Amino acid sequence: MDLKAQNISKRFYRKAGESNYFYAVRETDLELxxxxxxxxxxxxxxxxxxxxxxxxxxxxxxxxxxxxxxxxLYSMDDRKLSAFRxxxxxxxxxxxxxxxxxxxxxxxxxxxxxxxxxxxxxxxRALELMERFGIPDLKEALPKELSGGELRRVMLCRSLLLxxxxxxxxxxxxxxxxxxxxxxxxxxxxYAHQGHTVLLVTHEADAVSYADRLLQMDAGRISxxxxx
Amino acid sequence: xLKSIRSxxxxxxxxxxxxxxxxxxxxxxxxxTLLGIMIGVTAVITLISTVSGVSGSIASSFSEMxxxxxxxxxxxxxxxSGMTPDDLKKVSELEQVDGIxxxxxxxxxxxxxxxxxxxxxxxxxxxxxxxxxEDLIIQGRSLNYIDDDNNxxxxxxxxxxxxxFFFGVNPVGETIYVSGLPFLIVGRYxxxxxxxxxxxxxxxxxxxxxxxxxxxxxxxxxxNSFTIYLAEGADSETAKSNVEDxxxxxxDFEEDCFTVTSMASIEQTxxxxxxxxSTLLAGIASIALIVGGIGIMNxxxxxxxxxxIEIGLKKALGAIPWQIQIQFLIESFLLxxxxxxxxxxxxxxxSYALCNVLGTxxxxxxxxxxxxxxxxxxxxxxxxxxxxxxxxRLNPIDALRSI
Ligand SMILES: Nc1ncnc2c1ncn2[C@@H]1O[C@H](COP(=O)(O)OP(=O)(O)O)[C@@H](O)[C@H]1O
Ligand SMILES: [Mg+2]
Numbered sequence: 179m180d181l182k183a184q185n186i187s188k189r190f191y192r193k194a195g196e197s198n199y200f201y202a203v204r205e206t207d208l209e210l211x212x213x214x215x216x217x218x219x220x221x222x223x224x225x226x227x228x229x230x231x232x233x234x235x236x237x238x239x240x241x242x243x244x245x246x247x248x249x250x251l252y253s254m255d256d257r258k259l260s261a262f263r264x265x266x267x268x269x270x271x272x273x274x275x276x277x278x279x280x281x282x283x284x285x286x287x288x289x290x291x292x293x294x295x296x297x298x299x300x301x302x303r304a305l306e307l308m309e310r311f312g313i314p315d316l317k318e319a320l321p322k323e324l325s326g327g328e329l330r331r332v333m334l335c336r337s338l339l340l341x342x343x344x345x346x347x348x349x350x351x352x353x354x355x356x357x358x359x360x361x362x363x364x365x366x367x368x369y370a371h372q373g374h375t376v377l378l379v380t381h382e383a384d385a386v387s388y389a390d391r392l393l394q395m396d397a398g399r400i401s402x403x404x405x406x
Numbered sequence: 407x408l409k410s411i412r413s414x415x416x417x418x419x420x421x422x423x424x425x426x427x428x429x430x431x432x433x434x435x436x437x438x439t440l441l442g443i444m445i446g447v448t449a450v451i452t453l454i455s456t457v458s459g460v461s462g463s464i465a466s467s468f469s470e471m472x473x474x475x476x477x478x479x480x481x482x483x484x485x486x487s488g489m490t491p492d493d494l495k496k497v498s499e500l501e502q503v504d505g506i507x508x509x510x511x512x513x514x515x516x517x518x519x520x521x522x523x524x525x526x527x528x529x530x531x532x533x534x535x536x537x538x539x540e541d542l543i544i545q546g547r548s549l550n551y552i553d554d555d556n557n558x559x560x561x562x563x564x565x566x567x568x569x570x571f572f573f574g575v576n577p578v579g580e581t582i583y584v585s586g587l588p589f590l591i592v593g594r595y596x597x598x599x600x601x602x603x604x605x606x607x608x609x610x611x612x613x614x615x616x617x618x619x620x621x622x623x624x625x626x627x628x629x630n631s632f633t634i635y636l637a638e639g640a641d642s643e644t645a646k647s648n649v650e651d652x653x654x655x656x657x658d659f660e661e662d663c664f665t666v667t668s669m670a671s672i673e674q675t676x677x678x679x680x681x682x683x684s685t686l687l688a689g690i691a692s693i694a695l696i697v698g699g700i701g702i703m704n705x706x707x708x709x710x711x712x713x714x715i716e717i718g719l720k721k722a723l724g725a726i727p728w729q730i731q732i733q734f735l736i737e738s739f740l741l742x743x744x745x746x747x748x749x750x751x752x753x754x755x756x757s758y759a760l761c762n763v764l765g766t767x768x769x770x771x772x773x774x775x776x777x778x779x780x781x782x783x784x785x786x787x788x789x790x791x792x793x794x795x796x797x798x799r800l801n802p803i804d805a806l807r808s809i
Contacts, residue, residue, distance in 0.1 A: 236722055237803050257726050264724025271806045275719050279431030291424070292725045294417035 179247050179266060179343040179375055181210040181233055186242035187398075188228050202228040204398040205241070210377055212343070215370035215388060218379045220395030226379045227272055227348055229395065233377065234269045234346050235259050246344070264293040268342035270333050272349045272379075276321045282328075283317040286335045293340065300339060307335040311361065326353030334362060338369065345369065346377040351385075363388045421729055425737040428716075439705040440745030442698030443785060447746045447778040449691040451753025454774035456760045457684035463766035464676060474636040475669045476646055478653070480629070483660040488628025491554075491618060493656050497632075498534075500648055502640035505534035508632040510620035516613065517583040518571040526567070528584060529611035530620025538635065546578040546593030553616040561615045562593040582613075585623055589615060634666075642668040688774075692781070698745070699785035706738055706793035710800070717797050718805020731798035738790025739783060746782025750775050 186206050189199045202225045210216050210233070220226050231237035233244055235251045244251045246266070251259060263269075268289065276285045286304050290296070308314045311331040321329060330353055337345055347366065351359040359382065367388045370376040378385060386392060394401050429436045478497075480488050489497075489508075498506045510530030516523050536548035543562065553560055561582065568577050581588045595614070621627060636645050646666050657663040710717070717730055754770065761768035 231803055257728070260721070260724055260726040264726070267724075269722055271719070271722055273806065275715075275722070275806065277716055277719065279427060284427075288720075289723050291420045292417075292720055292723050292729065294413035294415075294420060296416050 179212055181344060181375060181377075182245045183208040183229075183233055183239075184242050184245075186229075186232055186239040186244060188225075188232060188237065188239050201225075201398045203232065203239070206398075206400055208233070208393070208400060210344075210375050211391075212375040213370060213373050214390035215367045215376045215378060216391040216393060217385045217389035218377060218393045218395055219381060219385065222381065224395045225398040226395050230269070230346050230348055230377065230379050234267050234344075235263045236269065264289075266342060267344040267346070268337045268340065270337040270345070270347040270350055272352075274321075274326075274329060275333060276329060278321050280321075281317065282313070282319045282321070282324065282332045285321065285332055286339060289336055289340055295340060304335065304339055307338055310365065311335060312358070327355065327358060330354060331358070331362075334365075338365075342374070344375040344377075346379070348379045349381070350378070351380060351382050356384075359384060417726075417729060418732070421733040422736055425733050425740055428733075428737060429740060435705070435709070436741060439702055440741045440748070442701030443695065443742045443745030443782050444698070444749040444752065446691065446695035446698040447749025447782055448753040448756065449694045450688055450781075451750055451771075451774050451778050452756045452760070453687040453691050454684055454777075455754065455757035455769070455771050456764075457680060457687060458771050458774075459757065459761040459766040459768050460764060461677060461680035461684070462769055464680070465673065466767075474638075474640065474642060476634040476636070476642065476649060477631070477667050477669070478634060478649065478664055479631050479667075480664045481662065482628075482630070483657055483663050485660075486628075486657060486663075488626070488630045489632065489656070490628055491621075494629060494632060496656070497634065497649060497652060500645070500652060502637050502645035502648060504635045504637040504640075505537070506532075506632050506634050507535045507538070508532060508617045508629040510617045510624065510629060511611070512585075512620065512624055514584045514613070514623075515586070516567070516571075518580070521571055523570060526584075526613060527611045528613045528615060528620070530617030531614045532617050534635075542595045543593045544596055546591070548593055549614065549616050554618050557618045557622055558616055559587060559589045559619060560592045561589040561613050562595050563591055563614075564595060564610070564612045567612050568594060584613060584615070587623065589613075642670050688777070695781050695785060698782075699742070699789040702738055702742055702786065703789035703792060706734065706790060707796065710734075710793050710797045713797070714800060714805040714808065717800045718802040718808075721800065721802035722806055727798040730800075731794045734794035734797045735787060735790045738793070739786040742782045742786030742790075743779065746779045749782070750778050753778070 184207055186203060187201055188203045189201045191197075191199045206229065208229075218226055218229070228237065232239045235244070238252045246262075251262070254262060277288065280288070283304070286308065287300070290300055305314070308317065311334060313328055313331050313335075316324060316328060316332070321332075324332065330350060334347070334350055337347065345366075350366075351362050354362060363378075363385055366376055366378055367390075370390065378389075482488050494506055494508060497503060508530065512528050513525045514528040516526045531549060532554050533549060533551045536542060536550075542548070546562070549560065549562060552558070561584070563577060563582070567582075571577070571582065572580065577591045577594060580591050582591055583589070617629070621629065634645070634649060636642060646668050649666050653664050653666070720730060721727075758768045
């Protein structure tokens with residue numbers, strides 16, 4: 179699935195009710211083709227998460243449109259858009275995005291539960307993913323017993339479980355050591371090369387060498403046009 | 407299409423299991439949330455069950471005593487202040503009447519040997535009373551018609567009197583002084599004098615003497631109250647009007663000389679009163695239920711704020727708003743239904759204990775249980791609605807930024 183953003187902007191107010199707003203993302207055009215790993219880099223606060231949110235259908239832009247295979251995401255109602263995202267776009271948020279009452283294993287299945295997918299073949303797939311990312315022994319662990327890096331890999335397994343057409347990861351290597359970072363980056367590139375659309379948001383310099391397309395974000399704009 | 411119906415069901419199942427996960431994952435909070443409902447339902451069940459137990463036993467006392475009775479209170483006229491034994495005889499000879507028991511009471515000074523006791527309840531009874539209560543006498547004989555006709559100075563005594571005056575002595579055949587007059591003890595009766603409601607109202611007497619003798623001691627030729635026992639199959643309303651007709655004649659058609667009350671109507675009044683009382687009490691207890699519901703709403707609203715991360719994450723992962731809403735609704739429904747069930751169990755236990763203490767029979771009141779459970783289910787849905795809606799409208803981005 180190809181994702182296309184045209185002229186999207188998002189502005190935020192410094193303080194609620196005041197008129198001094200600023201643009202977190204400003205008049206940006208962007209295309210995410212399938213089969214390629216797109217890497218979005220940029221300093222903290224440059225608007226990467228905001229852009230990712232708009233591209234993934236979580237945050238409606240103030241101007242412009244986001245289309246997925248020609249379908250305008252933000253012309254759908256909340257219900258349709260949620261269902262569309264559940265079925266086709268997987269987001270791995272920045273931060274500690276897990277449910278504390280569920281075990282690691284249950285957290286891996288959270289997407290599937292929400293999407294209403296109950297499929298026996300998901301069990302071996304989940305096992306295989308946890309194996310690949312080196313956390314097969316943590317199935318029963320609760321999030322509060324896990325380190326940041328372990329949690330991040332649980333979240334990654336969760337994002338990959340349903341083999342989404344579009345995968346967007348916000349700083350997935352944040353708490354990882356070099357070896358695991360390489361493992362994750364490698365997996366994401368593989369996944370993209372299987373024909374999926376993958377967007378990686380990071381400030382990790384290593385990611386450059388994995389990128390099929392490199393996007394540099396600066397103060398709300400993509401400053402380096404496609405370098406391919 | 408079929409696939410989407412199936413996945414809707416799977417989603418619904420997931421909503422339920424997520425609710426259960428959440429309740430189980432936060433045991434203390436869940437318990438505190440359902441506490442209000444539990445207490446409310448406990449109160450309702452306890453009140454209704456206890457009151458219905460009490461009213462059941464009052465009703466059964468009435469029927470024990472015989473609904474087929476009329477009580478007559480005589481105020482009399484200027485010329486005639488009460489009923490003479492001959493008047494009473496006329497009443498007892500009416501067709502629907504099986505017999506009558508006059509009420510003659512006094513508090514006597516009782517002595518035996520050197521021992522004196524004052525304020526002993528003494529009651530004048532007729533022979534028919536002992537025919538009605540044939541198991542009453544456990545030693546000696548009862549008072550009979552000859553005693554009535556001759557104003558005999560004989561009496562039967564209770565265990566209390568035996569314990570007080572005749573420790574280790576056979577009382578029958580002894581003479582006891584009541585208000586200075588010698589009475590021959592001819593029998594002893596069971597402590598529970600079988601008075602039923604009457605005993606509750608008037609206390610049970612310790613000494614029974616022939617009513618005619620009692621009237622004499624009271625310096626009176628007349629009786630001012632008596633109970634009519636109807637013949638089998640007699641209709642209490644017809645009997646009542648026959649008695650009234652006869653007594654009108656006896657009192658020369660003067661107005662307001664007496665009132666005849668049928669036990670059936672007293673019982674009915676009593677039942678109506680108890681019914682009203684239990685409705686009122688249940689109403690008051692329902693307030694507790696509503697307070698419990700508000701407690702649930704309050705707690706759920708707080709948790710919505712507390713659980714923005716959970717909700718936001720689910721929404722970010724593609725949860726449709728109704729999934730969130732349903733999950734919250736199911737959660738509050740389960741909590742309050744569970745609280746309701748705990749309340750029912752607790753309420754039944756408490757009212758069982760209360761009924762034991764009060765000595766009334768314990769009846770499981772299906773209506774009260776249905777009311778408690780139904781009400782708590784409704785409370786869960788009604789008061790869960792607002793928080794569920796709030797949760798479903800939460801903006802996932804705001805939630806994710808706070809992680
Ligand atoms: N909901 C919001 N309200 C106000 N300001 C916001 C909001 N979201 C993001 N911002 C601001 O927009 C800018 C870009 O944020 P973000 O996209 O999270 O940056 P990045 O992910 O590149 O670090 C930041 O200055 C941030 O403070
Ligand atoms: Mg960010």
